[in-house]
Amino acid sequence: MTQASTDPLAQAGASAALNLANHFLIAMPSMEDPVFGGTVVYVCEHNENGVLGVVINKPTDMTMQVLFDRIDLKLEDSPGAHIDEPIMFGGPVQDDRGFVLHTPGARYSSSLTVTDEVAFTTSIDVLEAVAAGTGPQRMLVSIGYAGWSPGQLEEEISRNGWLTVGADAHILFDLPIEERYTAAMRLLGIDPLMLTSEAGHA
Numbered sequence: 001m002t003q004a005s006t007d008p009l010a011q012a013g014a015s016a017a018l019n020l021a022n023h024f025l026i027a028m029p030s031m032e033d034p035v036f037g038g039t040v041v042y043v044c045e046h047n048e049n050g051v052l053g054v055v056i057n058k059p060t061d062m063t064m065q066v067l068f069d070r071i072d073l074k075l076e077d078s079p080g081a082h083i084d085e086p087i088m089f090g091g092p093v094q095d096d097r098g099f100v101l102h103t104p105g106a107r108y109s110s111s112l113t114v115t116d117e118v119a120f121t122t123s124i125d126v127l128e129a130v131a132a133g134t135g136p137q138r139m140l141v142s143i144g145y146a147g148w149s150p151g152q153l154e155e156e157i158s159r160n161g162w163l164t165v166g167a168d169a170h171i172l173f174d175l176p177i178e179e180r181y182t183a184a185m186r187l188l189g190i191d192p193l194m195l196t197s198e199a200g201h202a
Helices: 003-010 064-070 125-131 152-158 169-173 177-187
Strands: 023-027 040-047 050-055 059-063 086-089 093-102 111-113 119-121 139-148 162-166
Touching: 023 177, 040 177, 050 086, 050 152, 059 064, 064 086, 064 125, 093 125, 125 139, 139 152, 139 169, 152 162, 162 177, 169 177
Parallel strands: 086 139
Antiparallel strands: 023 040, 023 162, 040 050, 050 139, 059 086, 093 119, 093 139, 111 119
16 A cells, blocks of 8 residues: 555655655665664755755754853753753754754744644744743754755655654654654554665555
8 A cells, every 4th residue: 555655755856745844754774874874854844945854863962951051041950941851963954053843832033833733943042941941841952954955855755765754743852762763663654673675665
């Protein structure tokens, strides 16, 4: 029963209708790319300008506390302050800047609402709110993001570089980092251990 799920990808190059916003991109086990191998990417935006996403399962050695020290914000040590949570490597684009995926709520100066469960903010005011104890309760902070030029991701998908599936906010915000890849795969009904490097669609 793969035809229904592969048809949109087969047409991706010719159709602008493919919109992967609020989807997970799951790197195929055969992907040996040192940046994206083994990753799950949350797609924030997909339009005629390309694709913007954030890797959600590749932690750096930086914690929220270290990040806040670097940007001269005092992070209150209170419940939900996320002090010890690791910062993700979100991708190779603008890897000197912070980006935040979080539950929508307060308005921030540079923010994109993806769904009623996920927003993407690039302005520092969201981190200032976190420092003050008024930030979003569920969030993922990354350094850098992943970007693809128009048609580039569709081409990678057509070569079986990525699997795609509708995103699940529970996986994004709540699951331990090391469980996110397997959980994303299971949204497709796939056990990663059963995939070989030859996996893909004819």
